[in-house]
Amino acid sequence: MSLNNFIPAVWAGNLLANLNNAHVFAQAGMVNRDYEGEIRASGDRVKINQIGRVTIFDYTKNTDMPAPEVLTDNQRELIINQAKAFNFVIDDVDKAQTQPKVMGEATKEAAYALSDVADRYVAGLYVGAGSNLGSTVAPETLATPAEAYDLLVELGILLDENKAAGPRQVAVPPWFVGQLARDDRFIKTGSAGAESTLRNGFSGQAAGFDIVKSNNVPTAVDGTAGTSFKIQASTPQARSFAEQIVETEAYRPERRFGDALKGLHVYGGKVIRPEALVVAHVKRPA
Structure with a gap:
């Protein structure tokens, strides 16, 4: 230069x-x-x-x-x-x-x-969320890959009950995408719509959500419960x-x-x- x-x-x-x-x-x-x-x-x-x-x-x-x-x-x-x-x-x-x-x-x-x-x-900014599943002291646990998909369904229900309109996405850590990949209901990147695939970190679709993968999903540690990941489901209007x-x-x-x-x-x-x-x-x- x-x-x-x-x-x-x-x-x-x-x-x-x-x-x-x-x-x-x-x-x-x-x-x-x-x-x-x-x-x-x-x-x-x-x-x-x-x-x-x-x-x-x-x-x-x-x-x-x-x-x-x-x-x-x-x-x-x-x-x-x-x-x-x-x-x-x-x-x-x-x-x-x-x-x-x-x-x-x-x-x-x-x-x-x-x-x-x-x-x-x-x-x-997840601390300003309107609804939560589990907590740092009592996190949700996933015994099988199918339970990862079921967790997304529960998040979708919460957004429905909150009358949150608009396209939905969920930000998850890489290991969670690995869990979803073992479930046939997970729509992988190549099969998703063109608009979704342009999104950074886009990994597929499941339960009505665009799945966005990030290593920056926050974590918190509890002395008894251990480390929990803060998986965030939202519409674009939630945060500015x-x-x-x-x-x-x-x-x-x-x-x-x-x-x-x-x-x-x-x-x-x-x-x-x-x-x-x-x-x-x-x-x-x-």
Whole structure:
């Protein structure tokens, strides 16, 4: 990379594109990413727009209807309260001995690392879920692979009872996908719809859910019950997430011969509709 050709907006855009290619929990479709407002720094606030409930009334033939209802704007604020940065240098000697695209590859690695941290943050929002199956002290146990599928059915019932509308997905650890793969009711990736297969981490479909695999599914440890995984079933409206690469700067470090790049990633997330997020606290089979 030549510092003379460095355009911050272009590099910020490339970083953000690489972030989106790596997100699992924070990707569009897993969360709502529609918001109003410009993100310039940590501490900024953006507006999440939601429409209030529509009132239903009885209709009587040959009778005037009530005046049109003015829908309420259920707008909420999302605070950008996370700020993560990177700063790396590529020595001129190393640069001369490697491929010309080394800076671009290093930038991709930075994006993947930022994405991993942001994904763990969004995954941690499960504490705002409206319903739970089991708990950290009394997790659900899976004696057979069929019980993994049955667990998804129970999560779907909870979403039904909560009247959570919209496409459904469940984020699970790799071992849970392994359990489902032993069940004939599991629809593997190649047989699923084209739109679903574009999702990062998509592994198949079961019990009405898109199955999304991630190593960032949170865990908790209880002294008696052991480790439980927080498997999360939701619709996209359950959580909102906003992010931006607000700073990128290429420079020559004063005490090094090399090109350096530093950047700042800010973001925030929030559970907006708890009824659309349900969590199963599950112990991994022995």
